[in-house]
Amino acid sequence: MSDVARRAGVSAMTVSRALKEGSHVSKATRERIAQAINELGYVLDQSAGSLSSRRTGFVAAIIPSINNSNFSDTARGITDALEGTGLQLLLGYTNYSVDREEELIEAMLKRRPEGIILTGGSHTPRGRRMLEQAGIPVIETWDRPAQPIDKVVGFSNGEAMELLVETLAGKGYQRFGYIGGTTARDTRGSQRRAGFVRALERLGLPSDRLISFGVPPISMEQGAQAVVNMLERWPDTQVALCVSDLSAFGALMECQRRGLKVPDDIAIAGFGDYEIAACCHPRMTTVNVDCYGIGRQAALKLTQTIQAVSAETLEPITLTSFRVVEREST
Amino acid sequence: MSDVARRAGVSAMTVSRALKEGSHVSKATRERIAQAINELGYVLDQSAGSLSSRRTGFVAAIIPSINNSNFSDTARGITDALEGTGLQLLLGYTNYSVDREEELIEAMLKRRPEGIILTGGSHTPRGRRMLEQAGIPVIETWDRPAQPIDKVVGFSNGEAMELLVETLAGKGYQRFGYIGGTTARDTRGSQRRAGFVRALERLGLPSDRLISFGVPPISMEQGAQAVVNMLERWPDTQVALCVSDLSAFGALMECQRRGLKVPDDIAIAGFGDYEIAACCHPRMTTVNVDCYGIGRQAALKLTQTIQAVSAETLEPITLTSFRVVEREST
DNA sequence: CTGTTAGCGCATTCAG
DNA sequence: CTGAATGCGCTAACAG
16 A cells, blocks of 8 residues: 555555545545556555454355355345445355354354344354354344344244145145154254144144155255155145245155146145246245345344444344245145 | 453463464463453454464455356355365355456455455456456366466366257257347356357257347246247247256246147256256256366365465366266256 | 564544 | 554564
């Protein structure tokens, strides 16, 4: 920077000002500096700047998975909402492991982000403690934690699944099966399963047709195998609900492969309303959740909190919408 | 950190050492420091550390799209390869815009990454200049640029598509159609289309059945509409090749919806070998490319270059594999 | 094995 | 509108 300053015949301070918009530098000076920067190919060192200004310009976000998931849409929502704020996203993914999440939280906090966005409300005790002590806004998403750390942007996965069950029961289905992953690692998956059971119990329908198959997030292929399992154990199942659209799609294709008619022989519904649900044949019934909006709103809430814009009137909990999208597969 | 030092009764320097593995601190001291850190909930400030040590520990990567794409697998490959190196990924996506790429390059370079991974070999002149002047290793991926900036990990998208055409021509297909996006923004898409035309010309087959539809990356739904267009204009098309598996899947489903038998009435092939290609019904013929491996190898090459491990013997260009996967849709 | 000194490259603060 | 002094929190380099 001092090189630039020398070449432009000004002090380093003036260069620093010229590089920051909204600061008062005369047009002539600004232009000479711009030229010097251009000639030297200078790029500001923000890590030095943030040490001095005590603002890193980072926002951290931790999601379970980056590919084939709704969470990448959330990441997109975050990035888009951050556009123009001068904030940059530090993204990490946990592979659905809370231990990995703890590592990531620590790695992120070392970079002194100005806020952090998490997926879900389950963390290791140490992870939680680090977050509480970090002194930055924390947004938990995709869930409704019983004891939020700070702010929340999400919805109840259990309620969403209950709504799906009720909607389908309203159409006359009685024998429901559920396909999900094996472990409790996928908190949202577990909550969906719990919602499935709750709704059926309330309706007085059997709620024991539960297939656990594959490590979350379960793939299309695993969905295909799971539906085979299900039909072997409970051949008269009328409708299979799946933890996500991907497994539901795998199940749907497998049924077609076996000559079963969907929804006549067996109905199938997913969760998430991925693009594939709207496009496959038959089109799939699912639960639409506002993945992108969760990201947008989380980032928005974060920037508002950082800027302390009416910090007191900020809702600590934002509920995002979900709705059942009935299509041809049920 | 001085708080920690005081509490542990040592100097700040010793705390700094204790926090860095591989440095010599007595076991007793180390333990006292660990306890002080724990009591105070201290987390190292890496932005300060990197200013001092002149190593930020960042690696930047820029991909076109984060969701529904092979690039998220590449990002995963990068992250995984970086695991344990102490390097952290700064990820950005361009939405297939070189101007956005230029902005991102600048934003990334401000963070002083120790290396940068790009997608493709097309950049704005200024973007290219910034990269050349940055003084860090640059890896271009997913392509074979005519004039690489530095190192390359990729393959020829054109050759891969040529191989697919030749393979299918070898099975007797003669009337080929191509479905891709409208603009030249998607460089790799354009190269695939060029490969399509080249291969057919070489074979003496008609190469003018080109449907351009939708802004890249074209979606499943757009693939569905495009195949309808194609069948209206050239009803006797025997096989439709698509720029990606996603559009191919949309086309496949649309054909089924219209009662066309795949591959008997029309064959369909994709590109990328997404999970969906192996799982849909009928299973889809496609070109497998090593998305994850591209990321892994790019990150590996980067870390090797950074560590100057036999920098001279490092291959500047790594070609990654592609192969045609023949399935039921052709 | 541990401490001291100095400085990383910038922005804050105060003067002019 | 511009400049000078100062320090952000840490680590390199050297000394002990």
